[in-house]
Amino acid sequence: MSQDEYLNRKQHDVESSGWPVWLKWGLITGALQIAFVVIQYVIDPALMIAWWNSLLSIGLLVALMVGAAMEYRDREGGWMSYGTSVWLMLRVCMLGSLLSVAFMGLLYNVIDKGLDEQMKEITLEQMEQMLEKFDVPSEQIEEQMEAIEERDFSQTPRALITSWMISVVFGLFLALIASAFTKKNEPLFIDESTSTHE
Numbered sequence: 339m340s341q342d343e344y345l346n347r348k349q350h351d352v353e354s355s356g357w358p359v360w361l362k363w364g365l366i367t368g369a370l371q372i373a374f375v376v377i378q379y380v381i382d383p384a385l386m387i388a389w390w391n392s393l394l395s396i397g398l399l400v401a402l403m404v405g406a407a408m409e410y411r412d413r414e415g416g417w418m419s420y421g422t423s424v425w426l427m428l429r430v431c432m433l434g435s436l437l438s439v440a441f442m443g444l445l446y447n448v449i450d451k452g453l454d455e456q457m458k459e460i461t462l463e464q465m466e467q468m469l470e471k472f473d474v475p476s477e478q479i480e481e482q483m484e485a486i487e488e489r490d491f492s493q494t495p496r497a498l499i500t501s502w503m504i505s506v507v508f509g510l511f512l513a514l515i516a517s518a519f520t521k522k523n524e525p526l527f528i529d530e531s532t533s534t535h536e
Contacts, residue, residue: 363406368437417524423517431509446493
């Protein structure tokens with residue numbers, strides 16, 4: 339296979355691949371994140387702030403971003419630069435997080451308008467149990483409880499935008515790390531002697 343044939347085949351694969359990879363995987367990411375929240379909400383809203391919830395969410399996000407990068411690399415003939423991988427993963431995270439944050443706004447402000455107060459009560463209860471477990475003095479427990487009482491758990495537009503921006507920054511951090519494992523630079527020269535003919 340000549341270099342021109344290789345480049346033509348590579349371009350054909352990209353053009354015939356359908357949806358952009360980042361868009362496809364971004365929608366999948368958002369849908370799975372929303373489904374994850376819905377399942378927790380239906381079973382018990384307290385699961386939404388469980389300590390292991392963040393770990394599972396991070397693991398899911400990384401797996402999906404890596405999946406997107408691997409599909410893109412396959413479409414590109416097995417090659418992908420570090421920068422391309424980072425930008426692809428970041429777009430997946432941006433879209434997925436946007437859909438997830440939008441759903442959280444819908445959940446708190448339309449579906450269950452009392453959820454913010456419910457989450458505050460759950461947080462207060464869990465915090466008090468944890469502090470008592472570690473024998474924290476009652477004065478400090480009261481201070482912590484008052485601090486939580488003063489917190490606003492409502493999902494205002496400003497809070498949602500802030501949440502999305504934090505997710506994007508964290509997603510960039512994850513993409514910078516994960517891309518070190520998904521990148522595969524294309525060689526400057528193609529060894530035609532090892533190419534296979536179909």
